Amino acid sequence: MSTATNKVVDERLFEVGELTRVEGEGSLRLRVRDGEVVEARLGIFETPRYFEQLVVGRTPDEVIDMVARICGICPVAYQMSAVHAFEDLFGIHVDPSARALRRLFYCGEWIESHALHIYLLHAPDFLGYPSAIHMAADHRPLVEQALRMKKAGNQLVTILGGRPIHPVSVRVGGWSHAPRVAELRDHRPALEEGLAFAQETVKIVAGFTMPAFAREPRFVSLRHAAEYPFSDGRIVSSDGIDLAPSAWRDAFQEIQVEGSNALHARSLDGKGPYLVGPAARVALAGDQLHPLAKEALAASGYAKVIRTNIYASIVARAVELVHAFAEAIDIIDAYRRPSETLVPWQSRPGVAAWATEAPRGLLFHRYEVDEAGRIKSAQIVPPTSQNQAAIEADLVVAAKEVLEMPHEAATIRLEQMIRSYDPCISCATHFLDLTIEED
């Protein structure tokens, strides 16, 4: 780097060409010149797959199968946002028991995804290993228990949907198949064991050394008056946004940002970046957590810290694991097979829109449906697109913390920070949009 002046420029570049232990392909670039951050970027170079175009001309039920393939880690979330959007437009009310099964389905995915992220992707950062595989050499029982916990979530999705990745049974109007009471009861012991280990997990991750960090973001999540948010509630923010789950576009939009490969989501009020995901949910809907999860959060001593220290999102994720296990057990105990697994429905033209809470945060879908019941256009806004601006804002804050560190340690620390968001780049990528760098 040279400049036209004779002034000595102190420039440091922290760069990771391909981020590891994240879903999909992304890069990290932080450039600091004379102590000032001149560039902070989470780059996304994953190949676009054009999902919004692929679904055009297809039926709502086909869309449910197709959008699952946006993400192998959170296919249930994609199916849930889509199915709720269509059911809202078509005026369908599913059987209460079918609704409970949808919550149970989401519990399974949250367990699988959170357990994967906490132990296989994020914990190695805190314990100083390049991977969970390396970590297992010193902490084998811990990794084995983590895998059993993850399996309990995957099995739950399998009981309901046939397989853990791209399950098949969610249909507009309910389910193509509902499990027998005994099938779910048989899984209860695995969930009880998982619950105990999830409670232990909160203690374990609360015991990790958290890097210093302080920035209170704007939080955005669903909030429901009577339950912890999965697929229902209102879109709320920590500064007063309050919208129907179909009305995301009333307060937010996607915009192109110079130098980024993905569209960023921003609020229309111009107040800047916002955060979605476990920390946002715990901050905005923590009063609706299961009593056991509330207890675990209080005992962790992290209730306040997770609002300002992004590294501590691992604690929020662990608290949500407790919630997901505890609620799954409650749902199974109260389960009766739906009287109507699949309610009959009629398509109607219009806009189908809905937001649900993917493991990584708010996931908004919007489809225009034509007279023939086919998709005319689609918009899908995944959590990582919404978090991207917040990630870059936090990179600026983190830069101050890492400047004194040796280069390699600093780079690892920045990667750890990005993993705190659990970014899902495969999800974000169907918005991939290369823009010209002005610098």
Add this chain to the structure above:
Amino acid sequence: MASNAPVTARPRVGVVKFASCDGCQLTLLDLEDELLAVVDHFEIVDFPEATSSRSPGPYDVLFVEGSVSEPAHLERIVELRKQTRHLVTIGACATAGGIQALRNWADHDAFRAAVYTNPEWVHSLARSTPIAEHVTVDAELRGCPIDPGQLVELLTALTTGRRPQLRDEAVCMECKRRGVVCVMVSKGISCLGQVTQTGCGAICPRFGRGCYGCFGPREQANAAGLTRHLQMAGDRPREEVGRLFAGFTAYSEPFRSMVTELGGTRTGRTGGGSDVAATTGGKP
């Protein structure tokens, strides 16, 4: 397989991705009961989704997820092939082009322009194509996603140097073995089971649905026969039958011909856009 000799004592294994959802490589991490045993037997030398510890090839075994979908992929897959003893494609994207191959019937430029304000900056190929269209593949695991049981079978076969025992028969056989009542006969539901390779365990029929072809066409699948049956006996409109084939393995023959003939994708245009892949494809 190119060679059935067992791979070395602790084979060097890589896991890489092209255009995909990450679900098939996740299946490896979803082998909760076997994962730690797998890493005892195999040295994972590159698997960016799971480890920050990375080393370049050569690889004894390379699992390739995803389809060839952008210009940079063309060189990358050739380079990886050179470094690899056993190249194994995993999943519908790698083995069939994936759901993103539906764009192969569409006008790629129009697709880009619809999604992106500045389409000229998006580097994607007009067609999404399976890995085997570009390099020699030694073994494949089909499915969207792959089946964990088949993955374990393949890993076991690799350690012992035998051929993996993967069934090559229709999903219908799986239904019969499991005593699943035929959804097509009993409920009149359209089902691709008779033309689709088994491997999933007949999940869809077991869950009250028709098969939608995740594992792709089985050998000598009579897709035209099924089409005639659905149109005549089942009274299905032509385009509805087309959409049935226009799924996750649509670009595999004979499903591909059915989609081209019947329509079912958005534009209904016939496939095979001209791009770099089309002109430089083949097996080096």
